[in-house]
Amino acid sequence: MECKKYSAGLMSQSFWFLEFKKAVKMRQEGMAYDDIKKKCVEENLFGAAKEYRALRMAGYIITRVKAMDDTLVDLFCTSDLATQKLINLVTILRTDRLFFEFVYETYREKVILGVEIMEESDVNVFFTRKEAQSELIAGWKDSTKRHLRSCYLNFMTDANLLTVIDKKKMITPPILDIALERYLQSVDEEVLVKALTGVN
Numbered sequence: 001m002e003c004k005k006y007s008a009g010l011m012s013q014s015f016w017f018l019e020f021k022k023a024v025k026m027r028q029e030g031m032a033y034d035d036i037k038k039k040c041v042e043e044n045l046f047g048a049a050k051e052y053r054a055l056r057m058a059g060y061i062i063t064r065v066k067a068m069d070d071t072l073v074d075l076f077c078t079s080d081l082a083t084q085k086l087i088n089l090v091t092i093l094r095t096d097r098l099f100f101e102f103v104y105e106t107y108r109e110k111v112i113l114g115v116e117i118m119e120e121s122d123v124n125v126f127f128t129r130k131e132a133q134s135e136l137i138a139g140w141k142d143s144t145k146r147h148l149r150s151c152y153l154n155f156m157t158d159a160n161l162l163t164v165i166d167k168k169k170m171i172t173p174p175i176l177d178i179a180l181e182r183y184l185q186s187v188d189e190e191v192l193v194k195a196l197t198g199v200n
Helices: 019-029 033-044 051-066 070-078 079-097 097-112 120-133 142-156 178-186 190-197
Strands: 162-167 167-169
Touching: 019 033, 019 051, 019 070, 019 079, 033 051, 070 079, 070 178, 079 097, 079 142, 079 178, 079 190, 097 120, 097 142, 097 167, 097 190, 120 142, 142 162, 142 167, 167 190, 178 190
Parallel strands: none
Antiparallel strands: 162 167
């Protein structure tokens, strides 16, 4: 994993699985990124309320698609729904350093320790720790961190790393499809396997 700057960019995003799926399909068909973006906006493929929103969504989603090589694109197109959702999550983890660190440091640790529930306070503890390490994060407003907290938990729920039962977020580490696991190992991203499954 290359080291990117911390960012609060996920605040403006959703999991957008169906939208991501459409963009990956176009990429597999050989369309250029600019053409994908144009098609998404002109035909409003993502059902955005306003054009500027369609542009932003397309920009974010194409950033995720750009984080995929041809092998991962093909793997996505031939995988089951659960694996496709995990691949969407993988592209988000590849493009957002802070969210990756949260999944790797907080989620994985809870899986290893056998803790069953993810609490909002776990995310708060994570941010407190990061504030001590980064002046940038220390300078963020509380509302930014609240927003990110809810994004992180929603993304993980959408990817089935968390399952909501009686309003509690239960930790449900996935069993990775062997093809995805081997792919991640082949591109030296064993760290993502560990982050997602909690393997020590």
